[in-house]
Amino acid sequence: MISSFELEKLPQGYYKQIGTVLQRRDSSGEGQSLLLFLRDMGPMWVSAPASKTKCRFGGAIEPLTWAEFDLYQSPARLYLQGAEVKEDFISLRSSALKLKSALKLYKRLSKTLMVGHESNNILTLLWSSMLLLKENCPVDLVEYRFTWRLLKETGLAPSLNLCVNCGSKLDSGAKWTNDGLICASCYGACKCDLDAKELRSLRFAALLSHDKFIEWSVSQEKSSLYTDELKKLVTFFTDMD
Ligand SMILES: [Zn+2]
Incomplete structure (x- = not known):
């Protein structure tokens, strides 16, 4: 706020x-x-x-x-x-989808940042995300990536690699809890929310370097994975809203 x-x-x-x-x-x-x-x-x-x-x-x-x-x-x-x-990012203004997406990133920052606190890493993250939108990367992927990275900068990002419960590697699948993702042995007989392939995609979207992300994201098939995950991530901001 x-x-x-x-x-x-x-x-x-x-x-x-x-x-x-x-x-x-x-x-x-x-x-x-x-x-x-x-x-x-x-x-x-x-x-x-x-x-x-x-x-x-x-x-x-x-x-x-x-x-x-x-x-x-x-x-x-x-x-x-x-x-x-x-x-001026004028090219974003010719696409309602991209414009809306860019405005969402700005709005999120207005809610999250503190006036007068140097936040150069987050400024760089915003700049990079704007460039990704300009480069025609899928907007849902860019929003997901921005949100996970913003949570990372504020120390709130759920781990995409390790179980929040026992600390073991998340590889075969994962399930969401309020605290983050848990591994197969922790969720036991329940059905997983994310299979191994989805976990891998989420890691790529969040962690690839700027240039590699551009290359990778344009080859991604359309799926609701990133919009669904974005909804989960946004709940990690709740305390600050
Ligand atoms: Zn576990």
């Missing part, structure tokens, strides 16, 4: 940082408040003053856009002074 809890103000001065617009709020008359997700600074609320906003910042303050932002911290607040677009 975004909160300004214990948020310390930056020292007064000018800053320049790469990042993206996570959220935008119109505050009537005063212009816009932007939640920028910035390298080395994490998410920060920034004021984009009203009168000149549109011509000054153009597309750079559209959600999903990545830009280099010029900022000024006054004694009162952080202001946006200028921005240079680096990547």
Whole structure:
């Protein structure tokens, strides 16, 4: 959850940082408040003053856009002074499916990240996921991968390799519990939720490197596996929502 809890103000001065617009709020008359997700600074609320906003910042303050932002911290607040677009991901906007998927990733981060906390690994994860969508990787796979990796960064990801109950390797099959996946000897006579092949696919989707994932994911047959698993993964965020 975004909160300004214990948020310390930056020292007064000018800053320049790469990042993206996570959220935008119109505050009537005063212009816009932007939640920028910035390298080395994490998410920060920034004021984009009203009168000149549109011509000054153009597309750079559209959600999903990545830009280099010029900022000024006054004694009162952080202001946006200028921005240079680096990547607008405009191609995602021509596909409702991809656009929706990208917006879902942004929304998830708005709920998960803490304002003012450096989160460079997660910024890199977002950037990489946006590129995967742009590269036409299946959206359900990208969302699953993003979600598992985000859980990993926050220390909540269920293991895809080891039984959460006894610690043995998950190989022949696995079953979901509230705590994570359990192995065949722990679930006993029950039916497994994931067979060996599905477990392997889930590991590939989560763990392959960026380039290998692109190659592998486009060859995957359509299946409900990743959307089903995504629903399970989202429950691991529950405590934080
Ligand atoms: Zn076990």
